[in-house]
Amino acid sequence: MLQLLFSISTLSAMVRLSAPIALAAIGSAYGHKAKIFNIGLESYVLTSAFFATWGSYLFENAFMGLVFGIISGIAMSAVFGIFVLHFKSDPIVIGIAMNLSAWGFTTLLMYNIFHTRGSVMDSRIKSFGTVHIPFLDRIPFVGSILNNQNALVYLAFLVVIIAQIVMYKTPFGLRIRGVGSNEEAMQSAGVSVLKYKWASLIVTGVLAGAAGTCLPLCGISMFTENMSAGKGFLAVSAARIGKGDPLKSFFACLIFAFADALSVGLQGFSIPSQLVLAAPYIITILVMCLTNLGELRKENV
Amino acid sequence: MEDIILEARHICKYFGALTANDDVSLSVRQGTVHSIIGENGAGKSTLMNIISGIYKPNGGEILVKGKHVVFRNPNDATKCGIGMVHQEFMLFQELTVLENLMMGFETKKLGGFLNKKQAAKDIQEIAEKYGFSIPLDKKVSELPVSLLQQVEIVKVLYKGAEIIILDEPTSVLTPQGIEGLFQAIRYLTKQGKTVILITHKLKEVMEISDYITVLKNGVVTGNLTPDETDEHKLANLMVGRQVLFNTQKHEKKIAEPILEIDNLTAFGSDGTEKVKHVSFSVRKGEILGIAGVAGSGQGELIEAIFGLRNPESGTITYKGENITTTSPRRKREKKIGYVPQDRISTGCNVHANLIENCIMGYHVAHKFKTPWLLGKEEASLFTRSVVENYQVKVQDIHNKIGDLSGGNIQKTIVGREFSQNNDLLIIEDPTRGIDVGAIEFIWQKIIDIAQEGVSVLLVSHELGEVMELSDRILVMYNGEIAANLENTPELDEKTIGLYMLGGKT
Numbered sequence: 001m002l003q004l005l006f007s008i009s010t011l012s013a014m015v016r017l018s019a020p021i022a023l024a025a026i027g028s029a030y031g032h033k034a035k036i037f038n039i040g041l042e043s044y045v046l047t048s049a050f051f052a053t054w055g056s057y058l059f060e061n062a063f064m065g066l067v068f069g070i071i072s073g074i075a076m077s078a079v080f081g082i083f084v085l086h087f088k089s090d091p092i093v094i095g096i097a098m099n100l101s102a103w104g105f106t107t108l109l110m111y112n113i114f115h116t117r118g119s120v121m122d123s124r125i126k127s128f129g130t131v132h133i134p135f136l137d138r139i140p141f142v143g144s145i146l147n148n149q150n151a152l153v154y155l156a157f158l159v160v161i162i163a164q165i166v167m168y169k170t171p172f173g174l175r176i177r178g179v180g181s182n183e184e185a186m187q188s189a190g191v192s193v194l195k196y197k198w199a200s201l202i203v204t205g206v207l208a209g210a211a212g213t214c215l216p217l218c219g220i221s222m223f224t225e226n227m228s229a230g231k232g233f234l235a236v237s238a239a240r241i242g243k244g245d246p247l248k249s250f251f252a253c254l255i256f257a258f259a260d261a262l263s264v265g266l267q268g269f270s271i272p273s274q275l276v277l278a279a280p281y282i283i284t285i286l287v288m289c290l291t292n293l294g295e296l297r298k299e300n301v
Numbered sequence: 302m303e304d305i306i307l308e309a310r311h312i313c314k315y316f317g318a319l320t321a322n323d324d325v326s327l328s329v330r331q332g333t334v335h336s337i338i339g340e341n342g343a344g345k346s347t348l349m350n351i352i353s354g355i356y357k358p359n360g361g362e363i364l365v366k367g368k369h370v371v372f373r374n375p376n377d378a379t380k381c382g383i384g385m386v387h388q389e390f391m392l393f394q395e396l397t398v399l400e401n402l403m404m405g406f407e408t409k410k411l412g413g414f415l416n417k418k419q420a421a422k423d424i425q426e427i428a429e430k431y432g433f434s435i436p437l438d439k440k441v442s443e444l445p446v447s448l449l450q451q452v453e454i455v456k457v458l459y460k461g462a463e464i465i466i467l468d469e470p471t472s473v474l475t476p477q478g479i480e481g482l483f484q485a486i487r488y489l490t491k492q493g494k495t496v497i498l499i500t501h502k503l504k505e506v507m508e509i510s511d512y513i514t515v516l517k518n519g520v521v522t523g524n525l526t527p528d529e530t531d532e533h534k535l536a537n538l539m540v541g542r543q544v545l546f547n548t549q550k551h552e553k554k555i556a557e558p559i560l561e562i563d564n565l566t567a568f569g570s571d572g573t574e575k576v577k578h579v580s581f582s583v584r585k586g587e588i589l590g591i592a593g594v595a596g597s598g599q600g601e602l603i604e605a606i607f608g609l610r611n612p613e614s615g616t617i618t619y620k621g622e623n624i625t626t627t628s629p630r631r632k633r634e635k636k637i638g639y640v641p642q643d644r645i646s647t648g649c650n651v652h653a654n655l656i657e658n659c660i661m662g663y664h665v666a667h668k669f670k671t672p673w674l675l676g677k678e679e680a681s682l683f684t685r686s687v688v689e690n691y692q693v694k695v696q697d698i699h700n701k702i703g704d705l706s707g708g709n710i711q712k713t714i715v716g717r718e719f720s721q722n723n724d725l726l727i728i729e730d731p732t733r734g735i736d737v738g739a740i741e742f743i744w745q746k747i748i749d750i751a752q753e754g755v756s757v758l759l760v761s762h763e764l765g766e767v768m769e770l771s772d773r774i775l776v777m778y779n780g781e782i783a784a785n786l787e788n789t790p791e792l793d794e795k796t797i798g799l800y801m802l803g804g805k806t
Contacts, residue, residue, distance in 0.1 A: 169414050171407040178393050178404050185391035188355075189405030190376035 010261050011145045018250075018257035019156040020045070020214035024235030025242070025249045026163045027073075027207030032244035033167070034200035035180035036084070039095035041208055042232030043102035044076045048212025050106040053125055053223035054113060056216070062126045066152075066213045073209020077201040085197055103226050110223065119224040127221045128152050150218045152210070159207065163246040176200050180244070211235065230281065237284050241291050252287065259283040305367075306331040306495050307352070307383070307464055312361035314347050314519075321347040322358070323519045329464070329497060329512075332490050336498045336506045339516035340539055340736035345499045348516070349466050352497075353385040354378030365464075384457025385466040390449050392441045399424070399437040402456050427458050432488050446595060447478040454485065458494075465489065466497045471505055475594055476764065476798035483509050501539075501737065503532040515539055540737055555772065558582040559756045560606075560725055565615035567598075567605040575601040577780040578615070583725065588747065588757040590771030590788070592764055594801050598780035599760045600642065600729075606758070607639050607727055608632055619725070633662055638718035642729035642760075644707070648714045651703030655695060658702045659684040659717050683720070691716035692742065708739035715743055719750055726750065729760045744770060764794055764801075776800035 004010060024045055031038045048069040055068025080098065083089040107117075114120045128151040136147040167173035178186050179196045186193050211231070216223045234256045242249030259280040266276045307329040314322040322344045329335045339345045350356045352363060354372030363370055365381045372378045375385075392401050403420050410416035421437050428435055433451045441449065450470060457465055467486075471479045486496050486509060500506060506513060507527050515523035515538040523530075523538040560583040569575035575598040583589045593599050604610035606617055608629040617625045624632060629639070639662075641647035649658045660680045684698045691712045695705060702710055711731065718726060731747065732740040747770055751757050761767050767774055768788065776784040776797055784800040786792055 171403075171409065171413075171415060174396075174400055174404060174407065174415060177396060177400075181393035181395050182391065184389075185393055186404070188375055188385070188387065188391040190374065190379060191405045 004265050005262070007265075008141070008144055010258075010265050012149075013261035013264060014254065014258045015145060016149060016153055016218070016257075017260045018253050019150070019153040019218070020211040020231055021235050021238060021256055022156045022211075022250050022253040023159060023214065024208045024211035024232055025238040025253050026159055026246050027204035027211070028236050028239035029163070029242060029244045029246050029249045030167075030176060030200045030203040030207075032239045033180045034176050034197055036197060036200060036204075037091050037095075038080060038201075038204060039092055039233075039236060040076070040080055040098035041095075041204070041236050042228055042230065043095075043098040044073050044205065044208035045212045045215070045232040045235070046102045046106055046226065046228040047076055048073045048209040049215040049227045050109060050212075050223055052209075052213035053120060053216040054109075056126050056221075057120075057122055057124045060124050060126055062128045062217050065126070065217045066128075066210065069213035069217075070206050070209035073207070073212065074202060074205040076208070077205030081198055081201045085194060085201075099232075107225050110225070117225075119222055121222045125216070125221045125223075127217045127219050130219075150214075152214045152218055155210070156214075159210070160246055160250045167246055172199070208232070208235075234280065234284060237288065241287055255283060255287055256280050304331050305329065306365065307497075308364040308367075309348070309352060310362050310364070312348065312351060312363075313359045314344075314351060314356060315359050320519050322351070325361075325516070325519070325521055327514055327521070329495060331463075331495050332493050333511035334486060334490055334496045334498060334509050335512045335514065336500060336510040337514050337516065338499075338501060338503070338506055338535065338539060340501065340738070343516040343539070344519040345516055346468065347519075349385065349468060349497070349499055352378070353383055353466060379460050379462070382461060382463035383466065384460055384462030384464070386450070386453040386457060386468060386470065388469040388472065390453055392449060392452065394442040395440065397438055397440055398435055398444070398452055401441055401452065402437075402459055406460055424455065424459055428455050431455075431458060431492065432485065446473045447475070447481065450474070450478075450482065451485075462494070464495045464497065466499070468499045469501075470498070471500065471502060473595065473762070475801050476794045477802060479505065503535050506535065507532060536737065553586055553752050555587045556585040556754075559585045559620060560758070561618040562606065563616045563618070565602070565605060565617065566613040567601045567610055568613055569598075569601050574613075575780050576605060576612075579780075579782055580615075581775055581782060581785065583756045583758050585724075585756055586751055586754045587773065588751045588759055588771050590767035590774045591758070591760045591777055592767045592774055592797055592801060593762075593777035595762050597777040597801075599777050601780075602777070603642075603727055603729055603758075603760055607637070629662075630665060633721075634665070636722065636724040638721060638723035638726045640714055640718050640726070640728040640731055642733070644710050644714055645703075649702050649710060652701060654700060655688070655693075655698040655702055655713065656680050656684045658713060659687050659698075661717070663717070663721055687713060687716035687720055690720070691746070708735035711735050711743065712739060715746060719746060723755060725756045725758070727758045727760075730762060731759070732761075732763065732766060764797060768792070768794065768797070778803040 024041055028038065028041055051072035052065040052069030056062055056065030058064070076098065080094055083094045084091045110120055111117060130148050131151050131154060133147055136143040167176070175191055175196050176199070178189070178191065179193055183193045212228070215227050238252035238256060239249045241252040263276045263279045267273060305328050309325065309327040312322050312325045325344070325348055337345050337348065347356065351358045354375045354377050363372070370381055393404065399417060399421055402424055403415065408416040408420040410419070424437065433455050435448060435452050435455060450473070454465065470482060474482060490496055498509065510527055513525045513527065513530070513535070514521060515535060517539060562582065563580050565576055565579045566574065567576040579602060591599055601610060605612045608627060612625060616623055619635065619637065624635070645651060650661065660683065664675065681698065687693065688695060688698060693709050693712045693716065695709065702713060715731060728747065731743050747757060747759070759767065759770060771788045774786045774788050774797065775782050778801060783803060
């Protein structure tokens with residue numbers, strides 16, 4: 001069993017499965033730094049997954065699927081932003097409302113557009129292909145884990161690196177961090193708080209849209225009801241564990257993806273399947289507890 | 302040299318029915334220190350917020366260097382060379398000093414990346430020119446308050462300010478810190494910068510100002526220079542009546558200890574040891590003052606004593622009984638009262654009315670209740686007595702306490718705690734941010750209650766307050782008691798200040 005834990009197939013699956021969570025988590029990290037608590041991320045991922053499927057179906061082109069996914073992510077951010085930033089609604093209530101309606105909304109659209117229930121499979125839906133990087137062949141073990149992954153997986157890695165640079169090396173990132181740290185000070189520095197809160201929401205929308213695209217267009221070329229299955233929640237958790245730092249959030253994503261990959265591998269053993277499938281979520285709770293262990297002795301009243 | 306650099310003419314500002322500024326005119330000369338003084342609510346901050354572009358005036362005009370200007374936002378004011386250092390620092394705790402200074406004013410390279418090196422160089426240059434020294438790579442949350450103030454001043458200088466507005470800059474500083482700030486101000490004005498100082502501390506005004514403008518109820522009541530006035534005249538102009546800063550003290554008997562703290566240790570919310578093996582006692586009828594720079598462990602000490610924070614070790618003995626782990630509710634039943642530092646978040650419930658706030662914490666101890674329900678009648682009666690005895694200005698005791706001014710909220714809380722026949726009162730910063738009249742009133746109440754034999758443990762960040770009221774003064778430094786001094790007339794601020802900074806052991 002230990003062999004299975006760190007086998008190439010498990011680790012390769014981890015890398016593959018980390019892509020959607022990582023993309024959404026980076027988006028959530030930008031929201032976190034700007035102090036927007038966006039629990040609605042789950043609905044972003046699900047809705048984008050549907051629209052990416054539809055876009056790919058309409059144009060028979062995976063790239064158009066990505067464009068559709070991103071646009072729907074931005075649209076979700078617009079809904080969230082209008083309610084939270086302009087009507088000053090409670091972000092948790094809006095987030096929950098969006099999460100609950102997304103399932104019904106996507107199922108309804110699926111029935112009206114594809115006239116099916118449960119799942120959509122069609123030869124017109126095109127996925128992104130895998131990419132072979134010759135350079136990686138020369139590195140044993142690590143090379144075979146990282147090589148021959150889907151294009152979107154590499155995109156996710158690129159996004160993590162770019163997000164880290166933008167967050168800490170550009171005025172934009174500085175201002176996002178400033179908005180989350182002290183809004184009044186931000187205003188006195190002559191920077192519009194609202195503008196940068198919106199900007200962070202748009203980043204969340206774009207990246208969560210890309211994350212949603214990963215689900216149907218990463219090879220399986222199909223959409224199923226409630227396809228996101230908690231990936232958005234995992235992403236929110238990852239961003240919070242990483243305290244909004246893109247790189248740290250990404251490492252949290254890898255832990256979740258590893259648990260996810262394991263649950264696939266462990267299904268061959270005589271462990272109750274329900275328990276195996278629950279592994280990623282149990283690990284979320286464990287990681288949250290462990291990262292906050294230091295807090296335990298601080299408030300002892 | 303003394304040209305008029307900033308002029309405000311006939312400024313009017315209304316907030317609904319409230320007149321904050323009524324026909325206020327002000328001329329500030331270049332290279333001078335111009336103090337604006339007045340009670341809370343006199344309109345000082347409103348005027349400064351208009352000059353720094355945060356508020357738009359309802360009437361009047363502003364001229365900078367003789368030119369008419371209209372500010373639509375703080376940026377416009379910054380461009381005209383006006384920079385404001387707010388009382389509550391406008392800093393980002395999680396960011397470094399350098400990032401703080403760059404915010405909104407970023408130096409860029411390669412078409413979009415932060416050029417931290419260049420910015421650091423520019424800032425160092427400015428800091429050196431004006432005699433400041435600030436660590437650019439440290440996080441703001443790691444720096445002491447006096448240094449943060451320097452950061453704020455360097456920030457406005459970095460943004461090219463000619464006129465620097467300082468809002469209550471000395472309220473957070475030790476006497477040595479204030480001296481340092483004044484040196485910096487003198488140095489700045491010597492270099493041609495203009496400083497506008499907002500304060501209510503008259504002694505400092507007399508020491509540093511070239512010109513003084515007094516505001517009362519939104520109207521200018523005096524334009525003077527320090528040579529032609531003194532503290533008492535200024536106080537008269539501010540309040541409109543005679544103010545006695547010397548509280549009436551009488552001979553009193555200080556008896557046996559009532560509260561004894563032995564070897565108490567407590568941790569702060571960040572997990573570090575904030576109170577380190579502290580021992581002292583409070584005697585019956587004594588006012589024991591605790592002085593110290595903010596964050597020296599006073600807050601944690603008080604929380605540990607009142608039961609809001611579990612002590613790590615040590616014992617607290619009250620009237621011979623061990624109360625180390627007794628809950629605040631039981632402590633109130635044992636006649637211990639508490640006036641917390643933060644009146645808004647800890648001291649009262651801003652959404653509740655005056656009656657509810659007046660019995661808060663005592664609804665059990667005082668038995669404001671029939672067997673099952675609150676005794677509304679008795680509670681109202683009690684509230685009326687507090688309102689009357691403590692001169693709380695309120696139209697109806699069913700009004701929300703949050704609608705009252707800070708001074709009136711504080712009077713209500715003090716009234717609540719002082720009217721319960723408590724034997725020990727723990728008081729934190731009783732006069733923070735309230736006006737001169739209310740300060741005088743509360744000080745006298747504290748003196749009076751101690752006279753009646755109640756023990757008072759007073760923590761204040763206002764050294765003047767501790768020295769004015771206390772019979773004995775403890776100075777806290779870095780979680781320890783650095784000094785235990787009898788408050789004799791010979792004791793001066795300088796000595797205590799040295800202890801506060803850990804300079805004397």
